[in-house]
Amino acid sequence: MTTTKFHVAIISGGIGGLTAAIALSKSNDIQIDIYEAAHKYTEIGAGVGMWRRPWHVMRALGLEGPLSQLVDSTTEDERVAFTFRKGDQAEGFTFFQLKNPMGGLSFHRADFQQSLSTHLPTENLTSHFSKRLISYTVPPSPTAPIILNFKDGTTAECDVLIAADGIHSTVRGEMFRDLAAAAAAGGNDDGKEKRNELLGMVDPRWSGSVAYRGVIPRAKLEEISPGHRAMEGGVNYMGQDKHIIVFPMAHNQLINIVAFCSEPSKEGTTFDGQWVHDVPQSELLEQYAGWEKEVMDLLKCIEKPSRWAINTVGPLPTFNAGRVVLLGDAAHAMTPHQGSGAGQAIEDAYIISALLTSPLTTFTPRSTSSDTSSNTKTRTTMLHEALKIYDAIRRPAGNDVQRRSRINGFLYEFNDARFPEVFPLILGHGAAGDNADNTGEKDKERLKHMGEEIEKNWEWAWRTEAETQKDEALRMLEERATRV
CATH class of the missing domain: 3.30.9 (D-Amino Acid Oxidase; Chain A, domain 2)
Structure with a gap:
């Protein structure tokens, strides 16, 4: 019988949260609890787009089959995605016509989420509904559990907290208020300036x-x-x-x-x-x-x-504080001008899950040992390292897609004031x-050049692979394990 090594709580069962849960559940070393504020899994919004890069993540997670039933074709021949x-x-x-391998897959958001929710396992995962998080407490001891406080007055515990709770993220608010308080503790002007900067990350901006x-x-x-x-x-x-x-x-x-x-x-x-x-x-x-x-x-x-x-939201200076991490819109809510918000949440889920399910993180000793306190200490250290690596890999990537999406929005609307380098194209x-x-x-020729500029800014979504980031994350984890 397998013994659970640590406990992960996921706040909210949207696309990012469900993907993380499915990926994490592949390890019997982890107990997963999803806390959803609604009385069932629901999604706001109509359509969700997906490009080749996140689709390959869904394939790696074994979800290609059920999701492919929701669209007409997932073959990777070159197609027109947008005219x-x-x-x-x-x-x-x-x-201009934007063409790429597979084109752009278009799902009805509710159907997409429903497909994910039906593939949640039951052995090491529990879904809790009508659970709206209002705060959490991280104890001084690195091995003591994080306490979750819900609106209904109940509490729960976890070793790792994954916040997939969207643009209004309660966890992001708590995290950055705590970081701001720590920055201001010195009382100097630099600390106050840093405090104000961090507090500016709590609330979304129009x-x-x-x-x-x-x-x-x-x-x-x-x-x-x-x-x-x-x-x-x-x-x-x-x-x-x-x-x-x-x-x-x-x-x-x-x-x-x-x-x-x-x-x-x-x-x-x-x-x-x-x-x-x-x-x-x-x-x-x-x-x-x-x-x-x-x-x-x-x-x-x-x-x-x-x-x-x-x-x-943001761009944020960190997605991680201790044993707490932000995922999806909680970390990098972006304009929808590259159709990549859901895809980035999926990539976040893929990388954090790869790190947390690694034997280097779950820490299964090669030989039996009676020194359980030593094993716990090593596992706790590696948990912290895994979450730092997640931030190091996914924050630059998520923030970059957020930046690119913003640029696309200005280009779509012939609004180049902030991007003078494209002025000659419009x-x-x-x-x-x-x-x-x-x-x-x-004019037509210049607009064609603008279309090419949009394509160039966007081609990461079908010409690169999230697998490269996963490999780099695991390489970093292996390197840090040698120091523990």
Whole structure:
């Protein structure tokens, strides 16, 4: 009979949390508990995109089969992922097609999460529902358990705390308030400045953008606009300070529409109002008045749009404090302009799980020993090292994707003020430029170059592998084990 070596608590059962749980459960040395605030596993939002890199992670975890049933094809032949159009004028035009191996997989978010939840094991994993974390306590002793405090008055214990609790992360708030207090303990000006910087990481910040969302039946669009290009693949309609992402999902039976409107000068401020609420269709249509007909046909299909404030986190200076780590949106909530938020949560889960399930971390002695205190000390030390390595590997990667996603957002909306290096690539912003209809060959060529710039900024998602990071993380773990 296998004896559990340590206990991991995962806060929230979203895509990142469930992926981490499935990956960790492959080791019988670890007991896993998922604490979900809702009464069942649920996801907010409609579509989730996935590129080749995170798809290979799902394959490595044995999840390719069930997830592939939710999409039409996962073959890795080169396909068009998105068609880029300049749509903020009466006669729009295509200027670039983003192609890559496998294209972009598009899932209905609820279906994706449901598929993950049905693959949770029962032997060494327990799901707890209606458990909203309000705080946690890390004891002075490195071997004593972390105490979790829930809204219903109950408590729980764990050796490692993985926070997959999203952009409003309770754990991130606690972590950075504690780090800020420690920084200010010296009482000098540098400490106070550091304190303020760390406290600034507690709450999300507005990106300056809102997104109008809607999911429509393909049949409805077919009725209004037979042969509409959005029924065949992803489209990005671009304009000044606005763009619209459209893609089919659920075996092409549904069309996901996300229409962005931005005020770049308000990036980094606090959004005033509800983050998500329903709005009248007239508000949505007004925002895109004057855009090409195929755009307006799409928007007219959304009878009850909702408006979402797009908020972000960080970039954070650390994802780790002691035996506590941040994962997914809790660590690097980003704008959705590379379709990589879920993918980054999956990669976080893959790396942290590889480190925690390594025999170097679980520490199974090669020979029996009566010195259990020595074994516990070694295991505790290696746990700390594993979590530090997770931060060293995943923080630069997650923050970089967050940065790239932000850049894409500015490029999509012909908004290059913060990126002067791309200014020569963009001309004729908005519905009026150096050509009345912005259809001059010079403009088209420059927009094509902009499309190439977007592709270059994005190709990490299909030309690189998370496996490389996993190998590096395990190499670092092996190197540090020699010092223990």
